[in-house]
Amino acid sequence: MTRTFLRTDDLHGLVSDQFGSDRRLAALDRLTGGTKKGVYRLRLDDRTTVMLYVWSAGENYWPPSPTVPDDPFTDASGADLFAAGHAALTAAGVRVPRLMMMDRDGRHLDADIALVEDAGALRLEALLEHDPATAATPLSALGDALRRMHTTYGPHHGKLTAAARGEAPPTRRTEDVIVDRALGHLDAAAARDVRLADAHHRITAHVHHLRSAVTPREEYGLVHGELGPDHVLVTPAGEAVMIDFEGLTYFDVEWDHAWLQMRFGDAYSALRPVDLDPHRLELYRYAQTLSLIEGPLRIADTDFPDRKWMLDLAEWHITRALGRAR
Template sequence: MKKVFGTGYFLASVSKMHGGAQKVVYKIDCRDGFSCVLYVWDLAMNYFQAEKAAEDINERSYGSDLFEMNSKYLSQHGIRTPALYDLNKERNRYPFDYALVEYVDGSKAEAYFHHSDSRVKDKVLQQLGDMLAAMHANERHTYGKVNNSGGNTANAHSLKLENAKNQLSYASQYIDSFRANQSKLLDTLYMLESTIEPRNRYGFIHGELGPDHVLVNDNLEPYLIDIEGAAFFDIEHEHSFLEFRFGDYYRYLKNDSLDPNRMLFYRFHHHISLTSGGLKLLHRGFPDQQFAKELAEHHSRCAMRFIEG
């Protein structure tokens, strides 16, 4: 703290914040009232460490290098995200990377869904919709990470096809309805993928943008967090996720120029992927076992509707 902020900063308390399944997050409070956040990228604490080791470069969503790169890119393009104060990648004292990041004092976006003042709700969600539209409008002709602008010859959605196949294989070992209908689910996946026409225009997306990945400060300004997975990709991948994560409030974020075939394919992919993800959290000791169980059960039911309806 003293090295980054100066000798006048003295720790008052450090508390672990409710974090996700990949990095560990702490809130640091100083005696003078200043607060910031400590991010720790310790692969040993990542519930998906096996997957991270084998990830395709264009699918990476973990690591301090991605956080640093995406933080810079988003800030340069006027997309609010907590400021990066300092990043330590030396690993001379600790076997992991860590960063000090701005503490946004506020609530997550979902707190505004049922806000008593509709004007406040409208302001927050309309601002978020405008911010996402601006972010997605940053385009280039190849998909992938900001620093990977080389020509990717495969179609972007092919990455998600392969991922869905792997996740379906995992989930079918543990969910009876998936095991009994694995061939039908796979056939549906291929059928939906076959309807997609090639494209060479990709927008910049967050990659896993639920209302829990949006913080709103006291001025009702939204900030994007957990940005490591951001990249250039089909924006339908983002919108198909936003659609079920925001529910009725997706109307504030809606884009009328989306490809319906991509929307359907990615929606199916998300349900399969989240079923598998919930199971892995359940099997690997994630603290909130009820959440993991409900995640897997809900999305398995959603996936099954694609072959039942």
């Protein structure tokens, strides 16, 4: 598809409406790296900045794919999910960008949009790489936030918006949802890579082996869904500001910690995690490995601008998946 991104002329009315007719939009920067929504930094003529989130087909690079109906991490994007996640995290005492305005009625653009506080451009990922000593304060703050999230419990697992729409609670166990999700990712990835096709039976058996060790549990905390240090901004005061939380859901907290262990590496212990079920954690860790093969291979078939990065990511996880399924 031909993608047309926002220009300054598209936003003069929004800026005037939100900040007054005496304020002007001096520059507009579209941030790279996003795959599901557009993220823009608006620079006003008084040198203040705000962030604009845009949910539209033209900003979403992901092609459709088969999904598990009760998988709460499916289609984790949209203004409704953002609003629900923002409210839930704020209530749990988690630092997120201040919400200034949402428009889901097309008053300003032909898309759902939100204006939020600009919490800066420094990501925890960069601090961990270049200045680990300075990262200690936001790491500690993030650990505090995660414990608040992971001890904020819901009555059942599922997306925050499901109950608001009056949907019936899920009936299946979370680990069974994840097994179906993982095997669906394996099927899709095996159609694109002969190594996975050849190892399909072996990988499937490994998934079921991991599932067999998981015992029943019904305790669901708030989880981000795919929290890495690239999803945490660090303010000049050392605050850890959580972003990209449209996937927020009530689920097993091990799902978050499988991501955290993978993405934070040696810094993970500084988060001081809650107690975890090691068997559930191991199943979820392997399921995420399969997800990080299928997703990158699928998006690499589109016009996503950094195709090589996605293919390299998939290759790394293919090696992991094959090596662990023996």
